[in-house]
Amino acid sequence: MDSGRAQHVSGDDSPAAITDVLFDFAGVLVDWRPWLAFGYDSQEALDEAVGEGKPGAAAVQRFFDRDDPEGFWALDDLRDAGMPNAEVCARYDMEHSDVSQIGAAAEHGSLPLHGMYRRYLDAFAATVPAMMPGMAALLVDLAQQGIGVWGLTNWSDEDVAVPLGLPGMEPLRGVIVSGREKLVKPDEAIYRLAVARFGLTVGTTAFFDDKPVNVAGAQAVGIRAHVFAGAQDARDFLRAGGIGV
Numbered sequence: 001m002d003s004g005r006a007q008h009v010s011g012d013d014s015p016a017a018i019t020d021v022l023f024d025f026a027g028v029l030v031d032w033r034p035w036l037a038f039g040y041d042s043q044e045a046l047d048e049a050v051g052e053g054k055p056g057a058a059a060v061q062r063f064f065d066r067d068d069p070e071g072f073w074a075l076d077d078l079r080d081a082g083m084p085n086a087e088v089c090a091r092y093d094m095e096h097s098d099v100s101q102i103g104a105a106a107e108h109g110s111l112p113l114h115g116m117y118r119r120y121l122d123a124f125a126a127t128v129p130a131m132m133p134g135m136a137a138l139l140v141d142l143a144q145q146g147i148g149v150w151g152l153t154n155w156s157d158e159d160v161a162v163p164l165g166l167p168g169m170e171p172l173r174g175v176i177v178s179g180r181e182k183l184v185k186p187d188e189a190i191y192r193l194a195v196a197r198f199g200l201t202v203g204t205t206a207f208f209d210d211k212p213v214n215v216a217g218a219q220a221v222g223i224r225a226h227v228f229a230g231a232q233d234a235r236d237f238l239r240a241g242g243i244g245v
Contacts, residue, residue, distance in 0.1 A: 017242030018224065019204040020148035022194060023172075024185075025155055027210035028228045029135050030128050030163040034072070035064065037123035063116045070095035075117065079156040082182040085121055092117040121159075128162050134231025136168025141245045142238075143171040151175035152194050152207065154184050154214075174198055185209070186217025195221070206241060208234055 026032035033042060038060045040046040046064070049057035065071050075088050096113035142149050151172050153160070157179035163169065176194045183190040195202055202222035209215050210228045218225035226237045235245050 015224075015241070016204050018147070018206045018238060020150065020198070020200050020206070021142060021238070022150045022152045022200075022205060022207040022218075022223070023135075024207075024209040024211075024214065024228065025151060025153035025163050027132070028208050029131060029139075029151065029169070030166060031130050031132050032128050032163070034076075034120065034127050035060070036127045036129065037120045038063075059113060059116065062113060063120070072117070072120070077184075079158075080154040080178045081184050082157070082179045085156065085158050089117045089121070124159050125162050128166065131166055131168045132231070135234075138231050138234060138245065139168065139171040142243070145243065145245070147243060148173055148198070148200070150194065150198055150200075151177075152185070152190070154178040185211075185214040188217055188221050191218050191221045191223060195223075206238060208237075 023029045035042055035046050038046075038056075040049065040057075040060065043064065046057060046061055050061050062068075063072050066073050068074070070092065075083075075092055078091075079085065079088055093114050096116070139149050149171050151164075151174070153163075153175065155163070155177050157177050160175070160177050160179070164172075164175065174197070176190060176197065178184040178190065181190065181193060183193060185191075191207075194200065195205070203224070205223050207215070207218040207223045207225040208228040209218070209225065212227050215225040215227050224241060226234070228234060238245050
């Protein structure tokens with residue numbers, strides 16, 4: 001499988017220069033930290049608050065428990081796939097409304113998990129405070145050279161306006177949103193949709209995502225994909241693909 005990095009070889013075998021770049025959102029273009037909905041900068045800050053016995057912190061820690069099959073992370077995937085927010089909240093509350101759980105939470109001075117997903121969504125704008133460092137400048141530099149810049153994100157259609165509204169996102173010519181299309185990365189179909197809708201050529205299109213599995217999905221359809229490791233690394237990859245950024 002193609003590594004995604006352009007290889008410099010001599011003669012007619014040299015790859016064509018990159019003409020378009022697709023960007024993932026969370027962790028690539030935008031800084032998404034869901035813990036900010038509850039006032040914590042990171043999982044580490046939350047864990048520290050739990051260790052210090054901060055009121056309410058234990059409930060938030062349980063809310064973000066990655067081992068909960070009906071917890072935040074599992075339902076966030078369902079939102080990305082198009083499940084409406086109201087349905088997600090109802091499903092979460094149904095799975096986290098046990099009376100004994102509520103009683104135990106109260107006994108420890110915490111909060112019950114019932115209603116926590118709605119609290120998260122009500123504070124969603126706080127979870128996307130800014131673009132990732134250096135990425136606004138990269139978008140501008142690419143656009144000024146006539147390179148097409150596009151978004152391809154696993155995100156709920158109900159709140160994708162939050163990252164799209166951040167200062168610096170204006171150069172994007174278009175965005176494929178998983179929750180709108182009912183397709184999610186790394187399904188090859190979502191990459192093919194982006195290629196068709198934006199009129200891209202796979203061999204001259206680059207893609208950045210912070211998840212290797214999503215990069216592999218793009219590579220499987222011929223896109224020159226790369227695991228994102230910061231704005232400078234992205235520039236280095238694009239220079240290797242013939243773009244002077």
